[in-house]
Amino acid sequence: MLVTTRTVAFxxxxxxxxxxxxxxxxxxxxxxxxxFAPLLEGYVGLILGRRIxxxxxxxxxxxxxxxxxxxxxxIETSVVHLGNRSMxxxxxxxxxxxxxxxxxxxxxxxxxxxxxxxxxxxxxxxxRAAEAHLEVEAP
Amino acid sequence: MLVTTRTVAFxxxxxxxxxxxxxxxxxxxxxxxxxFAPLLEGYVGLILGRRIxxxxxxxxxxxxxxxxxxxxxxIETSVVHLGNRSMxxxxxxxxxxxxxxxxxxxxxxxxxxxxxxxxxxxxxxxxRAAEAHLEVEAP
Amino acid sequence: MLVTTRTVAFxxxxxxxxxxxxxxxxxxxxxxxxxFAPLLEGYVGLILGRRIxxxxxxxxxxxxxxxxxxxxxxIETSVVHLGNRSMxxxxxxxxxxxxxxxxxxxxxxxxxxxxxxxxxxxxxxxxRAAEAHLEVEAP
Amino acid sequence: MLVTTRTVAFxxxxxxxxxxxxxxxxxxxxxxxxxFAPLLEGYVGLILGRRIxxxxxxxxxxxxxxxxxxxxxxIETSVVHLGNRSMxxxxxxxxxxxxxxxxxxxxxxxxxxxxxxxxxxxxxxxxRAAEAHLEVEAP
Numbered sequence: 163m164l165v166t167t168r169t170v171a172f173x174x175x176x177x178x179x180x181x182x183x184x185x186x187x188x189x190x191x192x193x194x195x196x197x198f199a200p201l202l203e204g205y206v207g208l209i210l211g212r213r214i215x216x217x218x219x220x221x222x223x224x225x226x227x228x229x230x231x232x233x234x235x236x237i238e239t240s241v242v243h244l245g246n247r248s249m250x251x252x253x254x255x256x257x258x259x260x261x262x263x264x265x266x267x268x269x270x271x272x273x274x275x276x277x278x279x280x281x282x283x284x285x286x287x288x289x290r291a292a293e294a295h296l297e298v299e300a301p
Numbered sequence: 302m303l304v305t306t307r308t309v310a311f312x313x314x315x316x317x318x319x320x321x322x323x324x325x326x327x328x329x330x331x332x333x334x335x336x337f338a339p340l341l342e343g344y345v346g347l348i349l350g351r352r353i354x355x356x357x358x359x360x361x362x363x364x365x366x367x368x369x370x371x372x373x374x375x376i377e378t379s380v381v382h383l384g385n386r387s388m389x390x391x392x393x394x395x396x397x398x399x400x401x402x403x404x405x406x407x408x409x410x411x412x413x414x415x416x417x418x419x420x421x422x423x424x425x426x427x428x429r430a431a432e433a434h435l436e437v438e439a440p
Numbered sequence: 441m442l443v444t445t446r447t448v449a450f451x452x453x454x455x456x457x458x459x460x461x462x463x464x465x466x467x468x469x470x471x472x473x474x475x476f477a478p479l480l481e482g483y484v485g486l487i488l489g490r491r492i493x494x495x496x497x498x499x500x501x502x503x504x505x506x507x508x509x510x511x512x513x514x515i516e517t518s519v520v521h522l523g524n525r526s527m528x529x530x531x532x533x534x535x536x537x538x539x540x541x542x543x544x545x546x547x548x549x550x551x552x553x554x555x556x557x558x559x560x561x562x563x564x565x566x567x568r569a570a571e572a573h574l575e576v577e578a579p
Numbered sequence: 580m581l582v583t584t585r586t587v588a589f590x591x592x593x594x595x596x597x598x599x600x601x602x603x604x605x606x607x608x609x610x611x612x613x614x615f616a617p618l619l620e621g622y623v624g625l626i627l628g629r630r631i632x633x634x635x636x637x638x639x640x641x642x643x644x645x646x647x648x649x650x651x652x653x654i655e656t657s658v659v660h661l662g663n664r665s666m667x668x669x670x671x672x673x674x675x676x677x678x679x680x681x682x683x684x685x686x687x688x689x690x691x692x693x694x695x696x697x698x699x700x701x702x703x704x705x706x707r708a709a710e711a712h713l714e715v716e717a718p
Binding site: 310311312327330331334343344345348349369370371 | 449450451466469470473482483484487488508509510
């Protein structure tokens with residue numbers, strides 16, 4: 163499990179005064195980038211150098227408590243399924259001020275050759291980075 | 302079914318060159334605002350005037366084809382479940398150039414008193430606007 | 441002068457409840473894309489096909505009245521200087537409900553070969569599109 | 580001078596592959612929030628608690644070198660003019676990999692009572708936080 167923290171930015175709330183709900187997916191993606199930061203050249207090198215990307219094919223997000231400007235969430239990131247070409251990453255967002263669960267996001271990505279525009283096997287170093295945070299969910 | 306069109310903006314792609322996946326939820330929210338535009342004072346009046354919001358409690362998004370800058374999707378929006386305090390809205394994104402299904406988003410919202418910060422029954426005019434696009438899914 | 445309209449989106453306000461000020465530059469860029477829409481393949485083709493971009497080298501923005509969620513601005517776009525490799529585009533934002541001037545943005549762009557990463561002469565069709573909205577400012 | 584660092588995010592580039600130019604203003608605002616973080620309750624408390632905001636009335640941005648995904652800039656933030664109700668904040672963005680100046684933003688803000696929607700004198704603690712980074716520019 164990788165643990166990071168994210169604070170809701172001034173410009174990330176909406177006209178109802180709450181964090182705009184798509185931003186949880188942005189925060190999830192940021193946490194995923196941290197998970198793959200140990201790669202040589204990092205996630206940036208994976209995308210821009212090796213031209214391998216991890217586009218989402220499925221997202222499931224449950225929202226249980228809102229966040230407002232300036233509030234922080236602890237994000238607990240785990241790989242809960244690791245296949246040959248895809249993986250499922252789960253992010254639990256825990257609101258820091260009261261430890262209430264704010265959201266759980268499940269994010270299925272397919273490893274993709276960005277130039278050929280088709281899926282490819284998970285490279286060894288990407289697999290190792292994922293395995294370091296593997297926590298297979300009970301069925 | 303409400304039909305709208307959305308074109309991917311210059312700033313909505315990511316470093317992999319594809320529309321950043323959380324933006325589909327933004328596009329969905331924009332379509333929902335259109336669905337409630339027939340309200341007196343519109344969705345804006347609902348939020349800012351009547352202080353009633355529709356925060357998401359669940360989102361399920363399946364992504365099946367990417368969009369790039371300048372590509373348009375036809376968005377078909379239907380209310381697929383209408384409860385007492387919540388509803389489920391489904392958005393089908395069809396890529397205009399080839400009619401390929403790009404994404405399907407299911408978006409569960411709870412009608413909420415933004416000042417009291419608790420759920421409330423769906424107001425009559427909001428219900429009528431939802432019913433105009435009701436298409437209950439087969440179980 | 442090109443006249444377009446832009447409404448502040450639900451997610452474009454900040455925690456102070458006003459449109460987040462960088463978004464005026466986003467709105468300006470959108471208006472510029474409209475100005476170049478008459479190009480064969482449009483602005484999208486210029487960027488993705490011909491790989492010619494118009495990065496900003498200077499922006500000057502005066503803000504005189506705020507906009508909130510749901511408010512619309514009429515955007516009056518003119519090319520106020522047209523050089524060999526650069527141009528200055530002015531955008532006047534007029535708040536629709538009361539015709540108050542909300543902002544004036546001056547945006548200097550340099551025509552750039554995105555692959556060579558250096559400036560290039562303004563292509564003839566780009567120049568013609570700019571000339572159609574040329575309104576040289578008095579010194 | 581306050582020194583912070585900002586890395587261009589995956590979703591902050593545009594279809595030309597460069598950081599979308601309005602984001603420099605977002606980065607500037609983030610640096611300003613850091614400058615006022617020493618306030619009791621921070622900038623968040625100023626906005627949400629005391630209902631005092633610092634809306635922009637003028638922005639001048641010179642862009643001299645692009646940034647791409649994953650590149651970091653050192654941001655040097657100084658208050659270069661401190662008036663009774665307004666101040667000018669300057670942000671110099673230095674690209675970390677080669678120490679090239681990427682942008683300079685000058686940002687004039689007016690201290691504003693967000694409920695009365697009018698300017699107000701700079702509160703003492705806000706002034707002290709600004710003075711800690713005062714570096715008046717030669718005329």
